[in-house]
Amino acid sequence: MSSTWSNNITFSVFGESHGPAIGVCIDNVPPGESLDMDKLMQFMARRAPKKDKTSTQRREKDLPQIMSGFFNGKTTGTPLCAFIQNTDQHSQDYSKMQSLARPGHADYTGALRYRGFNDQRGGGHFSGRLTAPLCFAGAVAGQILERRGIYVGAHIAEIHKIKDESFDPITVSREDIIAVREKEFPTISDKKGKMMRNEIEKVRELQDSVGGVVECIAVNVPAGIGSPIFDGLENSIAQLIFGIPAVKGLEFGAGFNSAKMLGSENNDEFYVNDKGHVVTRTNFHGGILGGISSGMPVTLRVAFKPTPSISQPQRTVDYSAMKNETIAIKGRHDPCVVPRAVPCVEAAVNIALLNHMMDYPNF
């Protein structure tokens, strides 16, 4: 089911970059949840192209219109459908390259999968634009979670070898999360943020692009949500995170570093803290054991490859003519998707957490 994720919540993302509209239909949203539309728009604005030069010059209003499932300021419990009209399309930019496979893009694989019938303009259904409906769904989920005290925030952890500081996986607070995620350029250290921006600008001038890493953290997730084996928090988050274009890696807690550790180092010892709660002294497990939340902050890191669209000439194929060709991608593209990916990662985590919270007694 290409674009549908179904668990306690089902959501179906639809649309193509240059079609009339994109959107999302979310089934089984809890009824009676207020949605603050200003906060929702702020969430989506974080994904919108930045006004500075780190981002695409394409301007999109990306105003979601809610078609159903929302009445008198609250969710109804019946399907919540929103759509976003595509207004700022320059389809002519893409017209020439219909069967030129842009390296690093899904043009060739998508054409094979759909036997050439998919709308390839601007990447079509594979476009990064499809993360807008993901963010809509994630923003809705986030408001429902925050009403229950759960806060999810992400920041740019790394851009082309420049590393931000990390959240403390034990003491990180809701305030820490809010402070970072709402920055124009979300890094913990503003100094590192400035270096990253310079790096992106430098790369843009070279007609190149860079990748990076997003770190995401969730606090106040109650212990005991998620299920063993295939339906744990890690499985759900993973299935959603790999739905964001350009993601090539995902780790929880100590992640790939845990592979270098001894058990005696990596095991997080439990203790009863002075509030009478079971907590761990370290948090290498990233708040998840056996797929189930431990009550410690949930932590994860997501690797993004560099934006594949670069304006340098690249060698490629015309897969209709089966001929070697050269391509120079014009259009307007982000030299780095990572800043705009920050809310997308949060959105995926919000949805996964809300989904599993729905099994929680008295949710």
Add this chain to the structure above:
Amino acid sequence: MSSTWSNNITFSVFGESHGPAIGVCIDNVPPGESLDMDKLMQFMARRAPKKDKTSTQRREKDLPQIMSGFFNGKTTGTPLCAFIQNTDQHSQDYSKMQSLARPGHADYTGALRYRGFNDQRGGGHFSGRLTAPLCFAGAVAGQILERRGIYVGAHIAEIHKIKDESFDPITVSREDIIAVREKEFPTISDKKGKMMRNEIEKVRELQDSVGGVVECIAVNVPAGIGSPIFDGLENSIAQLIFGIPAVKGLEFGAGFNSAKMLGSENNDEFYVNDKGHVVTRTNFHGGILGGISSGMPVTLRVAFKPTPSISQPQRTVDYSAMKNETIAIKGRHDPCVVPRAVPCVEAAVNIALLNHMMDYPNF
């Protein structure tokens, strides 16, 4: 659905470490597929405890008995159910620690999730033993794939900072894969394998454990399988891989390294090779673009944390009494799960690939 994975194929894993049996029920297996039972047992034997000291001393026959869906040496198309009796249980080893949370295990989170009713002996349903039915399903899937020329193999890429060589992600062949995966200790370099074994033995003597990384590769996957957004090869593989206990990270192709690269480095340029096939000059994308196979080898790496069961004393809690305690885990445990995890990773990839191959025309 904790232990059920459902896509084109549905499979449900059941059982507890110390219950009567564990097993798997697989629905929608293609009919008319021969199963070579010797090969199937060899696959499962790779997951069984090793005879040397790198592994648990627990002996399990792990003979799967097929209860349904298999007739006259071939799959019938109706549900294929297999179960494995639990015979070598030493439940008394676990009797004392019923509400002592073993650090790094799911004892505490599982007890919360199931309100104390789950069978916690030996980890119960969270036990690594539940990877035996996964391997059964993966072995079945693997035979169906190999009949169509697709070969999947994995090796130990890293144990506690010692690194094996890597497969060449462009030229790797079916023969390379078979040669490695069938070794007693599956590394490409036997010298590195020996170093790893020594390291594991050293750690075992220190009553400690180590983690590691498994690299997996699939060759001859036809271009065009998988679907965009939530149902791509990466999403399916991820959802299954995070069903293996102790996995903390997953990356495809260049993975976390791609975050450090420029677009001009990371983009894999296409060309038409002398056989008239579209291929790429490099393979940082790991054979998957937009969730869909490109025809290049599919490559992934999986990070495993150190075995949480170590016999050193560790601080923890009794979560019934809500008291701080100390635990020393006796039982018999692997100082490193990675060697036995190699076929588990292959199994997960086999299942995901078979699942998406079923959408392929004329499969």
Add this chain to the structure above:
Amino acid sequence: MSSTWSNNITFSVFGESHGPAIGVCIDNVPPGESLDMDKLMQFMARRAPKKDKTSTQRREKDLPQIMSGFFNGKTTGTPLCAFIQNTDQHSQDYSKMQSLARPGHADYTGALRYRGFNDQRGGGHFSGRLTAPLCFAGAVAGQILERRGIYVGAHIAEIHKIKDESFDPITVSREDIIAVREKEFPTISDKKGKMMRNEIEKVRELQDSVGGVVECIAVNVPAGIGSPIFDGLENSIAQLIFGIPAVKGLEFGAGFNSAKMLGSENNDEFYVNDKGHVVTRTNFHGGILGGISSGMPVTLRVAFKPTPSISQPQRTVDYSAMKNETIAIKGRHDPCVVPRAVPCVEAAVNIALLNHMMDYPNF
């Protein structure tokens, strides 16, 4: 998942009677299928209110706008989303009865289910208007089926004890089906149709309503589609048919009559006909054995209760005040839903058949 049906195809119906729009998002439609928009609109027009007095006086254009998944006149294979704006709403008609439960409606049960947050105007998400997106999906499925020779048609078999003739379940042809389903008032016998219209008109004048039965038949369904136990043609058709408001019964082939028969009467003997095809001499099994098509015409009958909205005063409760009350439903309502239900039944059958055809080799 209230409004989502998921099998080989997933489709999610969204919207409320008096919200901005209703619609449907269909995932996994086969790519490259032409859609004839005129035929599609004709299909939907059959569900629209009739121009005579047998139907509601509410006028709806019900023009579906395709938002995605359709490009250059063909399906793309990515999600096909259509929506229909709600234009002709008279919400004031409903304003007074917010917590008066209309007898026979889902007002009371819906309010309980959604804790009072659902949009109850005009039935909200429970409205018969939600069959418009079902018809859209069914019309799309129907065009894909007809391209493969499969024709589905329904007619009014019974209105308030007046019975139409039946299709011959052995010899019925594609031409028979087309001839009936496209009539303004779809009965096989025009004489019976006239009697039914008179009956409906008579009942309308009495401020009352009537129920009826729709018979549906599908020809040229290849033998061998559907699956045993829970995923047979009967299961899928049933799950979809009971999604149409006012349906209270469903039978296949001889249905409830088979309960009165002897095995020697009811068993349909097989023979090889002069074209070399396996067929049956009778068709009491309705073209389905063990959930799987036999190659004979698929036949089913669907019972509809009388329209619950009648303008006579009825006793009911105010479920907020928990008081007994009287209600007289004004608004504009069909005295009989059956004529407009004919394409809805076809739509459900089209979707189920297309869904199972997608497992068919070389579909």
Add this chain to the structure above:
Amino acid sequence: MSSTWSNNITFSVFGESHGPAIGVCIDNVPPGESLDMDKLMQFMARRAPKKDKTSTQRREKDLPQIMSGFFNGKTTGTPLCAFIQNTDQHSQDYSKMQSLARPGHADYTGALRYRGFNDQRGGGHFSGRLTAPLCFAGAVAGQILERRGIYVGAHIAEIHKIKDESFDPITVSREDIIAVREKEFPTISDKKGKMMRNEIEKVRELQDSVGGVVECIAVNVPAGIGSPIFDGLENSIAQLIFGIPAVKGLEFGAGFNSAKMLGSENNDEFYVNDKGHVVTRTNFHGGILGGISSGMPVTLRVAFKPTPSISQPQRTVDYSAMKNETIAIKGRHDPCVVPRAVPCVEAAVNIALLNHMMDYPNF
């Protein structure tokens, strides 16, 4: 997914009539539910062949062995798997007719669906024996429901035109239900029951078979469970009921009779009763409005065709040789499946109700 039903609960039925075992794997059973194994066996015994001549002479112990998900007398919350060994097989009875299609059976359609690879002995996976695991799952669900006051019972409503009395759909009590369902031959009127037994015996002597109708009723189902459109109680019950072999029709409440009624007759008026509950004066809606329970008894009727296995000679085809043939079915068969179908219908309803109860607050 032929034999898997997935909603809040997933269950997978596996096995063939003449294979080593049949069984069921149930995922997401609530944890901490006691199971009374004697009651469970009594439920299954009601499905077992009767000791008198109304039933097959085949003797089966049908003792389910629980393999997982059950510990210390309670469900654990992890998958509950049970299997039943096949012991009393007379496969030679079937050996000669490998490609003779028994009329009314799924031999021909199953062979097409599975390209001849399915195990056809005794009907294989299509056998009525597969209702034993359904009854196991239904018995488990029933105990969980009864602990919450919900009782489900069925009786034989009709055998070959002989009709039993009906439950009163308003006043029926838990005691009424228990009294009937536990009879050796479950009819409300013992006199009618005797007539039915005589009829079955008469038909058996004629080497023929008969069909019938089962009525099922559920009391104390709280108002507000189920969901609109495709996930209502009717949809779920229907999808499960059509998983029982020989079912050809299903109706809720007044069912097909409602098609003959006026709205003013069929609408069930609401009132607040003297206990302060909202109830209806009549119950033609069968306790379900808009897919959601109204709090009134849930009522349904299921039509069964006559047992297709009859020992009279019948004309048929050899579908391998594509030749006309004659068949006389020996083996041991029920002249009427209806008495043994009574607990199967209850089982399906139990599972559907438990499934939807799991969405109920504070379940």
